Amino acid sequence: MAQAGKGRLNFRCPQCFMRDIDMDMFYDKDKKEYYCIRCQYHGDEKDVLEKNEQIRLKYRAMYHRFKDFEDFSDDLS
Amino acid sequence: MTVCRNKEAVKHMSDFIVNIIHRPEMVPEYAEKVTGHGKEEDLGREGLLTESLDIFKIQQECAHKNGLKTTIQMTYASLFNEEAVALAKEHHEKYGDEIGLTLLGLPCEQFREKYKTKDFCIWMFSMEDKKAIVNDVFEKFHECFGFYPESTGSYYLDAALINYIKEKYPSVKCAVATCWEEGPKAYHTCNNSWYTLMDGGPWAPWIPSKQNTHAPAANREEDSGIVAIPHLSRDLLACYDGNGSNFGTHPQNVLRGMIYNSKTWEYPYLYNLIDQYRYLEKFNNGYAYNMMFVGPGWMNKMGRWEAPYELLLKSYEDGCAYYGQLKKEGKLLDMTMSEFADYYRAKKHYEEPECALWRDILYGSDKQLFWYCDPYMRACVNMDEGGAIVDLRPYVSKLDDPMGIGTKHVQDVSYPFLIQEKYRAGYFTHYAGEGTVRSAKICYQGEEADLCLCRTKAHFREENGVRSLTLDPAEIEFRNLKCTVQTVISFKEGDSSIRIDRKLLSCTDPDAEITVDEYMVGCYGTTEYPEDMTSLTLSLDEESLAYEYKCRELHKENADRAECVLPPVKTRVILECEASRKEGYVKEGYAFSPMFTLGYKAVLKAGEGVTTWLRLEKAD
Numbered sequence: 001m002a003q004a005g006k007g008r009l010n011f012r013c014p015q016c017f018m019r020d021i022d023m024d025m026f027y028d029k030d031k032k033e034y035y036c037i038r039c040q041y042h043g044d045e046k047d048v049l050e051k052n053e054q055i056r057l058k059y060r061a062m063y064h065r066f067k068d069f070e071d072f073s074d075d076l077s
Numbered sequence: 078m079t080v081c082r083n084k085e086a087v088k089h090m091s092d093f094i095v096n097i098i099h100r101p102e103m104v105p106e107y108a109e110k111v112t113g114h115g116k117e118e119d120l121g122r123e124g125l126l127t128e129s130l131d132i133f134k135i136q137q138e139c140a141h142k143n144g145l146k147t148t149i150q151m152t153y154a155s156l157f158n159e160e161a162v163a164l165a166k167e168h169h170e171k172y173g174d175e176i177g178l179t180l181l182g183l184p185c186e187q188f189r190e191k192y193k194t195k196d197f198c199i200w201m202f203s204m205e206d207k208k209a210i211v212n213d214v215f216e217k218f219h220e221c222f223g224f225y226p227e228s229t230g231s232y233y234l235d236a237a238l239i240n241y242i243k244e245k246y247p248s249v250k251c252a253v254a255t256c257w258e259e260g261p262k263a264y265h266t267c268n269n270s271w272y273t274l275m276d277g278g279p280w281a282p283w284i285p286s287k288q289n290t291h292a293p294a295a296n297r298e299e300d301s302g303i304v305a306i307p308h309l310s311r312d313l314l315a316c317y318d319g320n321g322s323n324f325g326t327h328p329q330n331v332l333r334g335m336i337y338n339s340k341t342w343e344y345p346y347l348y349n350l351i352d353q354y355r356y357l358e359k360f361n362n363g364y365a366y367n368m369m370f371v372g373p374g375w376m377n378k379m380g381r382w383e384a385p386y387e388l389l390l391k392s393y394e395d396g397c398a399y400y401g402q403l404k405k406e407g408k409l410l411d412m413t414m415s416e417f418a419d420y421y422r423a424k425k426h427y428e429e430p431e432c433a434l435w436r437d438i439l440y441g442s443d444k445q446l447f448w449y450c451d452p453y454m455r456a457c458v459n460m461d462e463g464g465a466i467v468d469l470r471p472y473v474s475k476l477d478d479p480m481g482i483g484t485k486h487v488q489d490v491s492y493p494f495l496i497q498e499k500y501r502a503g504y505f506t507h508y509a510g511e512g513t514v515r516s517a518k519i520c521y522q523g524e525e526a527d528l529c530l531c532r533t534k535a536h537f538r539e540e541n542g543v544r545s546l547t548l549d550p551a552e553i554e555f556r557n558l559k560c561t562v563q564t565v566i567s568f569k570e571g572d573s574s575i576r577i578d579r580k581l582l583s584c585t586d587p588d589a590e591i592t593v594d595e596y597m598v599g600c601y602g603t604t605e606y607p608e609d610m611t612s613l614t615l616s617l618d619e620e621s622l623a624y625e626y627k628c629r630e631l632h633k634e635n636a637d638r639a640e641c642v643l644p645p646v647k648t649r650v651i652l653e654c655e656a657s658r659k660e661g662y663v664k665e666g667y668a669f670s671p672m673f674t675l676g677y678k679a680v681l682k683a684g685e686g687v688t689t690w691l692r693l694e695k696a697d
Contacts, residue, residue: 022320062337
């Protein structure tokens with residue numbers, strides 16, 4: 001196969017992101033997938049986007065708009 | 078200038094100030110790497126230069142259309158570009174923007190040719206090169222504009238460099254001088270390839286001392302002559318725990334952290350972050366500050382990671398629009414950097430601390446931290462661990478180590494810690510040993526409970542130069558007894574100590590004798606890895622122990638003070654205690670637990686209390 005390159009967008013490895021590492025992925029045209037050279041993650045764009053949504057699960061208050069910074073009565077779960 | 082009000086007036090106003098800074102970086106960080114993938118490096122590529130200037134123009138437009146003035150920090154490369162120079166002059170005239178000079182953005186053909194290096198971080202150069210580059214860049218600036226700048230900066234400026242700049246170019250009064258908690262965590266995030274190791278500094282503007290940039294000046298003699306501002310305003314909880322580059326007043330950093338709705342492209346977190354900074358005026362005599370500084374590489378037409386250009390642009394427009402809206406509502410003052418330096422000097426005095434009671438606004442955990450910074454220390458109190466001190470930097474020692482090539486600090490310019498719960502375990506350790514923390518154990522008939530396991534909340538108060546936190550009482554349950562313990566943590570201005578009052582508020586058996594074990598586990602360092610402890614000396618009154626990893630202890634009834642001297646960080650840390658029945662102790666660590674412990678055990682009955690002082694001194 002020819003050398004890998006960057007894809008349409010420059011996706012990071014979702015598995016590495018989950019452990020706080022920003023790793024650019026490369027695109028394998030033959031297999032039509034992104035892959036990480038640091039860990040063993042590989043997947044197509046759909047899979048990357050699904051994993052990126054899972055990353056967001058840790059941000060449980062990311063859609064909450066805070067009005068008071070010493071009032072802890074809001075349910076943020 | 079509109080902001081330089083008289084000193085008394087400034088002191089009593091409630092202000093939220095923003096500095097918006099743009100740099101025409103002709104070869105933006107990232108851009109050559111991203112857009113040039115698969116091509117040989119070419120810093121003079123026409124497309125790169127044109128796009129870079131276009132991004133700068135868009136950023137300026139975003140600010141101006143929202144009624145915000147900016148500080149234009151010219152880069153070395155941009156001083157060779159006539160259009161960039163002309164734009165800066167035009168915007169200075171038209172919008173009141175300040176024309177400053179950054180020491181970021183050095184890479185360009187002219188720089189490479191002259192200095193024969195690919196280095197670009199000014200603090201990493203040898204002192205000789207630092208001086209040559211500063212002279213070169215400042216004179217080139219003068220050639221372009223006919224005056225010397227009043228503001229400068231980089232991700233970090235070491236003290237010797239600041240002193241040189243101030244001596245040679247006294248017009249400089251403001252500088253971007255560190256990036257908060259950008260250290261080992263940022264290094265790891267970048268797969269160990271981003272060498273900005275600069276933990277341990279202030280998160281909000283300060284006056285750097287002549288000895289060490291991170292340590293604020295305590296008086297006029299120590300004053301470096303500039304007001305320093307941090308590179309961005311960072312989330313004081315998320316950045317402490319994780320990658321700093323995801324959680325700051327840099328809209329594209331919020332995208333980097335994927336903290337947005339991928340369908341609607343909304344990011345309430347950015348506004349929460351700005352609003353929580355606004356809230357900090359409550360703890361700082363009616364003053365709060367934000368800084369937004371986005372390099373053009375972050376608005377690359379090729380997109381940045383998974384964020385397309387349209388989202389990058391939208392986030393920057395939204396960020397400026399929010400600041401603009403606050404300004405229209407009379408809730409924000411936009412200033413240039415030099416204007417801010419004047420404001421800051423009128424508003425604050427040397428020993429006045431910066432305080433921040435900060436809550437989690439991202440993970441939904443309700444965690445609350447308190448950050449304290451003055452010329453003698455930086456400390457973090459964690460309310461989720463019963464008010465334990467989980468980070469402590471002894472600014473009192475004003476470490477004056479030289480930095481850059483040719484010194485022992487080529488990359489690592491972090492200010493050392495005595496306590497750092499993320500790098501040195503904190504309360505929880507695996508299998509054996511102890512981690513660094515300042516807490517207390519409540520003990521009764523063979524059972525003990527550490528306050529680190531009591532989640533609570535704090536209430537801030539300022540009175541007669543003392544900032545104090547009163548914590549909601551902790552409830553302790555033993556097999557045959559329940560009690561409540563109140564903690565009050567106080568920082569007295571100019572005192573270089575932390576006072577902790579613990580009171581046994583109630584007890585199900587009023588005659589029960591409870592032991593409160595006040596302790597500090599410490600070490601020193603700037604990274605996760607242990608340092609050589611053999612130069613440390615532990616003392617309990619007159620008796621002392623030279624550290625040899627032998628797990629030894631000293632105990633003494635009614636001891637006056639327990640202390641440890643740490644020559645590598647020129648610091649003496651002392652624990653003193655006031656209680657009717659007390660025993661002091663010190664503990665040496667061992668190889669698997671390279672720490673030291675200072676402590677006091679006080680015996681209390683319901684209604685009684687114990688007071689301790691953790692004092693920091695410079696030890697030469």
